Each structure stands twice: as C-alpha cells, then as structure tokens.
Amino acid sequence: MFRRFLLLFVSIVIISACSSSEETATIATDNFDRSALLVNIADNIIIPAYEDFSNKMSALKTAGEIFTTTPNQTNLNTLRASWFVAYKTWQQIEVFNIGKAEEIQFSFYMNIYPLTVKDVEDNIANGSYDLNSVNNQDAQGFPALDYLLYGVADTDATILEKYTSAANKENYKKYITAVLNQMNTLTASVTKDFKAQRNTFVNNTSNTLTGSVNELINDYIFYFEKRVRAGKFGIPAGIFSSNPLPEKVEGFYKNDISxxxxxxxxxxxxxxxxxxxxxxxxxxxxxxxxxxxxxxADIATSISSQFEAAEAEINKLNNSFSIQINLDNTAMTKSYDELQKAVVLLKVDMLQTFNVSVDYVDADGD
Known part of the structure; x- marks a missing residue:
C-alpha cells in the first residue's frame, strides 16, 4: 500500500511539474483582437514608414553622389538638408526592431552615437575597411555623416577643402559613398523582408513570448526606455555617470538638432x-x-497624458542638447524624469494589464 501511495505521489508531482512548465510557455489569453492590432501596425504604420524612409535614403544617396562628384557649397548644402530629412524620418522607424532589423542589428549600423572619430579617420586614411564589421558600427550611419558634413573642420570653406584639395580627398569622398551605400543596402533589405514576412507577422497572434504582439510591445518599451529616455537624455545628462557627458548627444556636430x-x-x-x-x-x-x-482606460489616459507632459518639458530645452547641458543640465534631467514616468506606466502598468512579461534585462539601475 505504501508503494501505491508513493507511486501516486510521484505521479502527482510529475503532472504538477508538467503543468507548471506548460504555464510558463503559454501565457493566459484574452478576447482582444490581436490580429486587427497587428494588421493596423503593419499596413498603416510600419510599411508606410519603411517606404518613406527608403525614399528619403534614396534621395540622400543621390545627393551624396552629386556632392562627391562636384564638391561645392551648393551641393554640400543640399546633401546636409537631405541628411537631416532622412535623419528625422529614421526616428520614426528605429522603434521597429523586429524581423530583419533585429537580425542584422539595423539600428547599430545606422545610428550609434557618440561616433568614434578615430575609427572614421583611420578608415579614411587606410582607404580599406569593412562596414559590415561590428567593429565599425560606431564609425558609420547618420553620426558618421554628421561628422563628415559638419565636424571634419571648423568652417564650411575648410570642410570643402577636405573634399577638393586635401591630399586624401578621394578617400574622404569614397567614405561618404561607402557609408551611404551601406545605409541604403541595409534599408532595402529590412524593408523588403518585412513586406515579405507581413503575413507571418500579423498571423502570429498567440499570447506567448514569441507572439508578434508580445515581441513588438517589448521592443517598443525597450526602445523608449533605452534609446529615447536613456540614450537621448539620461546618458548625456549624466544620469548614469558621475558627470554630464554633453559630447554624447545625438547630432553632436551639427549641434542644433538634438x-x-x-x-x-x-x-x-x-x-x-x-x-x-x-x-x-x-x-x-x-x-x-x-x-x-x-x-x-485609466492607464491608457495616464500614458497619453504622460507623453504630453514629457513633450512639453522637452520643448523647453535648447535646440542643442550639448549647449543645454552646459548651460542648465537640470532642465535635461527634468525631461528625463518625465520620460521615466512614462516608462513605469508602460513597463509596469500596461504590461501587467496585457499579461506580458518583460523579455530584456535592465542594466542602468532604474
């Protein structure tokens, strides 16, 4: 009888363990139409944004070709304007770190800042480099163009000399071309892949760790927390260091666009x-x-209101965050604080309501 009791006990334990394992793999569902959500995001937000960015990148590449062929003030101004238009549009798509974008680390090749100037100058001096290497992620993309168009010298006249009369002028022009080709190639790949995988994306409606909604929400919150709150504000304002780091702002060399x-x-x-x-x-x-x-609806309203509060605080800042930090860093930290309030609403309140787990690890002590 004792053996039968022991067998029964072991069976119960095994069944219980299996049930627990299944519960960790599959998350409770609700009756919200996740497919409709994914269709809207894919068809009306992601794909149009990717297509617009692709067009802006094509225009930027063309402007780069014109400038490197005929480097003069007019063509420099046109290239700068096209760069800024594309850079603003990039801000609309960086949040979508899914599919091919995640696989190839799209954002790491497009917008890692601060730029490592030494790597850029070494690449130009050598005339040989591999922009597909992770070692060159901080030597390309929008930040590299920021430096090449605004930071290689102190005035427009001396900047143009880099491309017209400097001993290594051909290598400088070659580097602009290489950076633009890389950006366009990666953009085309990401855009094409998402369109091809669109049906898979919208049909993956399961409330599991690998479901499209769950992955998208996590990527969305990660982007807001780490790339916007921390990257654009917290790091340069010195939230995570002993002193402010104004040289780490986005758009450092143009210096009026951050x-x-x-x-x-x-x-x-x-x-x-x-x-x-x-x-x-x-x-x-x-x-x-x-x-x-x-x-x-209370959480929904709170999130929308907090976004507005953060935007209002940011609008008080100088157009240049490096200047703002040097003049009055408290204003930067106030903007950070408003963004942090939104992080809590999204990461705690919204995720708990959706019964979605955070799939990334915090490392900045927040």
Whole structure:
C-alpha cells in the first residue's frame, strides 16, 4: 500500500511539474483582437514608414553622389538638408526592431552615437575597411555623416577643402559613398523582408513570448526606455555617470538638432501607442485600444497624458542638447524624469494589464 501511495505521489508531482512548465510557455489569453492590432501596425504604420524612409535614403544617396562628384557649397548644402530629412524620418522607424532589423542589428549600423572619430579617420586614411564589421558600427550611419558634413573642420570653406584639395580627398569622398551605400543596402533589405514576412507577422497572434504582439510591445518599451529616455537624455545628462557627458548627444556636430530628433522619436512612440497611421491623422486599433478593451482606460489616459507632459518639458530645452547641458543640465534631467514616468506606466502598468512579461534585462539601475 505504501508503494501505491508513493507511486501516486510521484505521479502527482510529475503532472504538477508538467503543468507548471506548460504555464510558463503559454501565457493566459484574452478576447482582444490581436490580429486587427497587428494588421493596423503593419499596413498603416510600419510599411508606410519603411517606404518613406527608403525614399528619403534614396534621395540622400543621390545627393551624396552629386556632392562627391562636384564638391561645392551648393551641393554640400543640399546633401546636409537631405541628411537631416532622412535623419528625422529614421526616428520614426528605429522603434521597429523586429524581423530583419533585429537580425542584422539595423539600428547599430545606422545610428550609434557618440561616433568614434578615430575609427572614421583611420578608415579614411587606410582607404580599406569593412562596414559590415561590428567593429565599425560606431564609425558609420547618420553620426558618421554628421561628422563628415559638419565636424571634419571648423568652417564650411575648410570642410570643402577636405573634399577638393586635401591630399586624401578621394578617400574622404569614397567614405561618404561607402557609408551611404551601406545605409541604403541595409534599408532595402529590412524593408523588403518585412513586406515579405507581413503575413507571418500579423498571423502570429498567440499570447506567448514569441507572439508578434508580445515581441513588438517589448521592443517598443525597450526602445523608449533605452534609446529615447536613456540614450537621448539620461546618458548625456549624466544620469548614469558621475558627470554630464554633453559630447554624447545625438547630432553632436551639427549641434542644433538634438531636440528635434528627440521630439520626432517621441512622436513615433506616441503614434504607435495611439495606433496612428503613418503621416496622417487617422487612427486604428492600438495598444491604447487594447487597454480600454480590458477596462483600463485609466492607464491608457495616464500614458497619453504622460507623453504630453514629457513633450512639453522637452520643448523647453535648447535646440542643442550639448549647449543645454552646459548651460542648465537640470532642465535635461527634468525631461528625463518625465520620460521615466512614462516608462513605469508602460513597463509596469500596461504590461501587467496585457499579461506580458518583460523579455530584456535592465542594466542602468532604474
């Protein structure tokens, strides 16, 4: 009898263990239409944004070709303007670190800052480099162009000399071309892949760790927390260091665009939460609608309000965050604080309501 009792006990333990394992693999579901959410995000936000960015990158590449063929002030101005337009549009798509973008580390090749100037200058001096190498991620993309168009010398006249009369002028022009070719190739690959995988993305509606909604929400919050809150504000303001680091702001060499870029990024975050179609006022199924469906309109309203509060604080800042930090860093930390309040609402309140687990590890002590 004791052996039968022991067998029964072991069986119960095994069944219990299996059940626990299954529960950790599959998360509880609700009756929200996740497919409608994914269709709206894919068809009305991600794909149009990718297509717009692809067009802006093509225009930037063309402007680069014209400048490297005929480097003069007019063509420099045109290239600079095209770079800034594309850079602002980049802020609208960096949040979508999914599919091919995640696989190839798209954002690491497009917008790692601060730039390692020594790597750029060494590449130019050598005339030979591999921009596909992870060792060159901090020597290309938008930050490299920021340096090449604004930071290689102190005045426009001396900048132009780098491309017209300097001993290694051909290598400087070659590097601009190589950076632009790399950016366009990666953009085309990411855009093509997402379009090809669109159906897989919208049909993966399971509430599991690998479901499209779960992965997208985690990537969304990670981007807002680490790339916007920390990258654009916290790190240069010295939140994670003993002193402010103004040289680590985005757009350091042009030096009057860091606020605009951060506002563009915040707009992308807000619009995705609201389900707003790309570049229009129309809205569709969204994270906000999901919260409301689950009877948490209070959280939805709080998130929208906090985004507005953060935007209002950012609008008080100097166009140049490096200047702002040097003049009054407290204003930068206030913007960071408002963004942090939104992080808590998204990462704690919203995720708990959706019954979605965080799939990344914190490393900045927040």
């Amino acid at each position: 606020k605009e870029l951060s506002l563009q990024a915040l707009t992308a975050v807000k619009n995705l939460f609201e389900g707003k179609y790309y570049a229009t006022a129309t809205t569709g199924v969204s994270f906000k609608a999901y919260l409301i469906k689950l009877n948490r």
